[in-house]
Amino acid sequence: MPWLETKDPYKIWISEIILQQTRVAQGWSYYERFIERFPDITSLHKTQESEVLKYWEGLGYYSRARNIKKAADQIFTTYHGKFPDTYETLLSLPGIGPYTASAIAGFAYDLPYPVLDGNVARFLARFLAVESPPLEPSGKKIITDFLAPAIQETKPSAFNQAIMNFGALICKPAKPNCHECPFTSGCKAYQLRLTDQLPVTLPKKEKSNRYFHYFILYNPKTDSTVIQQRSGKDIWQHLYEFPLIENESEGPLPKQKSDVLLSVFDIDSDAEQPLLAIHKTQNLTHQKIHFNIQIFLWNGLIKDKTGLYQTVKVSNLSSFGFPVTLANMVTQLENMNGSTIKEKQQNDVM
Ligand code: SF4
Structure with missing residues (x-):
């Protein structure tokens, strides 16, 4: 070493x-x-x-x-x-x-x-x-x-x-x-015949569950997507991620919540269904993260003026630091081209 x-x-x-x-x-x-x-x-x-x-x-x-x-x-x-x-x-x-x-x-x-x-x-x-x-x-x-x-x-x-x-x-x-x-x-x-009882350990704390719903928006014309940088005192500070809604409980995200986010990107959720829905979990030291990642086709419009989101080429995504589960998604996205994404069926699991 x-x-x-x-x-x-x-x-x-x-x-x-x-x-x-x-x-x-x-x-x-x-x-x-x-x-x-x-x-x-x-x-x-x-x-x-x-x-x-x-x-x-x-x-x-x-x-x-x-x-x-x-x-x-x-x-x-x-x-x-x-x-x-x-x-x-x-x-x-x-x-x-x-x-x-x-x-x-x-x-x-x-x-x-x-x-x-x-x-x-x-x-x-x-x-x-x-x-x-x-x-x-x-x-x-x-x-x-x-x-x-x-x-x-x-x-x-x-x-x-x-x-x-x-x-x-x-x-x-x-x-x-x-x-x-x-x-x-x-x-x-x-x-003292205590070798199997020492060292003393603290009782393990139960992990809290968190439910992260990510929206990967893919614009096939420009081969681009949208990311944001995490801020605030939370896990993965300053890393990048796709648009996110965190829900308090398990199960599907209430439609009104996803509609609010999708409308920022000019996506009509009644007309556009996700091309893919991927479910993963990741264990952190004190938290278990449940990922629900959906990929939508996107026309490239961002109605939000806060500057929260940035548009990047899919081929450039790997130059940004992502949490590991999303980094794996980035690799998969880079390996797919637009037509592959379009061919995928709704709720296909990668
Ligand atoms: S191996 Fe560790 S527990 Fe066993 S006698 Fe040596 S110091 Fe003690």
């Missing part, structure tokens, strides 16, 4: 942020693509946020991508483009919390800050028999108070890497390899 071979704080930062939200096997290709396009802090500073979001497409947690861009800009405005090299200054950057600051300080600069990732937390929660969730404040304090003096005695980057690997390979989530473990005599969980 490149981020284990490097002392470059920029690459360590990007890899840590990507790996906070995805497994190494999945995160690898995203990391490579990202670093190829933005090989250093200067390239990230010089680009637009929308391009960073495009490269983040599919990873989720888009606020992290926005914070990466904000932090890159701040490094230029405050530190003249030089990557900060102390824990405190790292911590002052947008999106960099104690975990990431410790990882950069430890791996790039060999400063003695313990990295508390999920693997370390699990291992130490068992070793110390921590009675609260190890990544919640009280559990975290017990573990960092234990690690802080220990890391002073060692080479910090090697120490951090070693306990992360130990947690990943030996003190594993489901069945820790206690028979291979050199710490059994000091491990409280092992001594």
Whole structure:
């Protein structure tokens, strides 16, 4: 893994942020693509946020991508483009919390800050028999108070890497390899036969359901469609999407609601039926999104004067960052030509 071979704080930062939200096997290709396009802090500073979001497409947690861009800009405005090299200054950057600051300080600069990732937390929660969730404040304090003096005695980057690997390979989530473990005599969980009960976890919160009705409007004459950029404090902030109505409940969207939206685009819903209706679901961390995506033929007219919507060529859609379900739709749209869309029957499911 490149981020284990490097002392470059920029690459360590990007890899840590990507790996906070995805497994190494999945995160690898995203990391490579990202670093190829933005090989250093200067390239990230010089680009637009929308391009960073495009490269983040599919990873989720888009606020992290926005914070990466904000932090890159701040490094230029405050530190003249030089990557900060102390824990405190790292911590002052947008999106960099104690975990990431410790990882950069430890791996790039060999400063003695313990990295508390999920693997370390699990291992130490068992070793110390921590009675609260190890990544919640009280559990975290017990573990960092234990690690802080220990890391002073060692080479910090090697120490951090070693306990992360130990947690990943030996003190594993489901069945820790206690028979291979050199710490059994000091491990409280092992001594108290609590290895299968630790670490303590918080009860899972039930996900809220949301019902998103998207309208893809296709103008065959100009091979164009309509998109808008998401705003407000909600999921997928600053990403793009097709015209949307969110409904409070499951089931078909009330006709009067869809009529209001379609009339903005000069579509008479009694005369024009959708060419396609596609149903998908996407699980986010705290929400389950139910998609109902309909494709309509459209004459290119927008009656709305708010400037909310922009018309784009279908062939240009992939240059915008979309939530992953819509990004998949974009790929399908690009692969279809106008006549294919017309041939599709109503309520055909892709
Ligand atoms: S003895 Fe088992 S539970 Fe304790 S640290 Fe070792 S592997 Fe983990």
